[in-house]
Amino acid sequence: MGAVKSKRVPRAVREQQMLDAAVLTFARRGYRAASMDEIAELAGVSKPLVYLYLNSKEDLFSTVIRRESEALMAAVSAAVEPGESADRQLWGGLRGFFAYTAEHPGGWAVLHQQARTQGEPFAHEVAAVRGEIVEFVTELLGAAAKEAGCVGELAEREVAGLAHALVGAAESLAEWANCRTDEGASGEWARLSAKDAAATMMNVVWAGLGRMMGGERWVPGELVGHESRSGTRG
Structure with missing residues (x-):
């Protein structure tokens, strides 16, 4: 045999x-x-x-970046429920993002730490994916602003800025959260769940967005008197 x-x-x-x-x-x-x-x-x-x-090590690294980027985008997209309100869609997207980064720490490290610091073409590939996420968040925040009647150049500029800030904060929080370890009763920080991390971002962003849509604006103290005298404070 x-x-x-x-x-x-x-x-x-x-x-x-x-x-x-x-x-x-x-x-x-x-x-x-x-x-x-x-x-x-x-x-x-x-x-x-x-x-x-x-092929080469460079080609291998590029292939890894593309695979991990596509997987991250797929996870975020799958977590968003079409037809839901803007806040529910953002909540879903954030949970999808934090769940993916927690479940794939190696892939997230490659995208967030390695690829961005190695120059072209690696940094460009990661920037393209980040741009897609920023665009997605901008659309959601823009829809919320429109629903609240907050339109115009100021609203568009603030929404765009807030979208970039939100994505940057989420990236930073994901890196921080994934470095935490469960330490029991030692009093040290425990690892944040995807739900906790998403809730943190929603509390910061959506609560502030709600006040902004209601016409409230934070004004530096040194400008308050000037705006009151000129009649432009609002």
Whole structure:
């Protein structure tokens, strides 16, 4: 009786195994220090096979960025319920974002820490994804502003600025939250859940947005007297 041949792993499956190993290695070592030898060993394949499937280290890193970016966008989009109010859609998107970054810390580290600091073309690819998220948030905040009757150049500028600020704050909070560990009764910070992180952002942004839509504006103290004299305070 002849020897039983081992089942051949399909190329698509093997490639994903290599990409999974690359994500972990890039997140742990950084792009510069990561080696193709370590990636191959972690994936359980030979280094020549990694080069055969994914070409150079630069191409491999680009492929990882695209895969993780697409997965992040898919997670955010899937969490948003079409037809819901603007606040419910934003709430869903934030929960999707924080859930993904918590469940895929390696991928998030590659996108937020590694790719953005390695120059072109990596930074450009990440910036493009970030731009999509900012555009999505801008549309939601713009819809809320329109519903509240807050229109005009000032409203559009504030909505755009708030969208950029929200995305930046969410990125920072995701990085901070993913660095927390559960420390029991020690009194140290525990890891934030995706729901907690999303609620934090909604409380900061939506509460402030609601007051802004109602016509309230914060004015620096040194300008209050000037605006009162000129009759432009509002």
